[in-house]
Amino acid sequence: MTSAQLVSQIHLKKSFLCIGLDTDLEKVPPHLLEGEDPIFAFNKAIIDATHHLCVAYKPNTAFYEAYGLRGWKALEKTIAYLNGQYPELFTIADAKRGDIGNTSTRYAKAFFEDLNFDSVTIAPYMGKDSVEPFLAFPDKHTILLALTSNEGAYDFQTQLVDGVELYKKVLETSLGYENAENLMYVVGATKASYLKDIRRIAPDHFLLVPGVGAQGGSLQEVCKYGMTKNVGLLVNSSRGIIYASNERDFAEAAAEKAKEIQIKMEGELLNLRELLH
16 A cells, blocks of 8 residues: 555545554453454454544554464454455554564565565664665555654663764664655654654654553644644554453444544544645
8 A cells, every 4th residue: 555545545534543453362352252263353343343434453463473373363364354355444563573684574575475464563773774675565664663652762762862862863864765755653642742853854754653542642732743734644542442342342332432533533634624725
């Protein structure tokens, strides 16, 4: 999926919501555990109930790898279902990979070719030769961790390097990578006040913004400082949507929570349209 196609879907659905499929068997409704593949059954129900309210899904691979082969098979079935039934949706492998060139190429092949995700999250710490192998894949997106929403982000990401905060160095340096037009960046919603500076460095790239909802980030603040004329935002909510209920109505409850966010996003998109005109 190209960025232009993603923007088109955002305006069509009046939403820039990304739903995180962080599926934990300790949290899914108990009746699903009786089935052959409770992870996929949960994901499928959530997707079918919410696909019209969002533009992207983001499985965090740790929640699948934790269950070994059956977890990986559930992830494979989930992405195949998304690509087959809802090809208009943008898919993100939240894998946070990053290693030397040849290894990164293999990671990229795993997520872009074998599983056929549209994008994958990457840790930039090892630099250019760990990122560019992902960028070499046409019409695929590499989502670089820039400024994350966790408390530990301050350990390194905001530290000064030659008088410049490290996350800004990451942004500035990565824009010089080959095929940098295929980059997106992770910026936590709990760091919304930093978005103004981030937009000075990367004014047009899409930002994947976790932390709205369960982590307390403000959608209004994120839009105020991070939205561009082409929207430029994918705002993720995981636990706040998918675990809205632990009963048989879990999918319907998830849809209600997603709808609440979508309505707020529709208002932000209307504000953007009025601003541009």
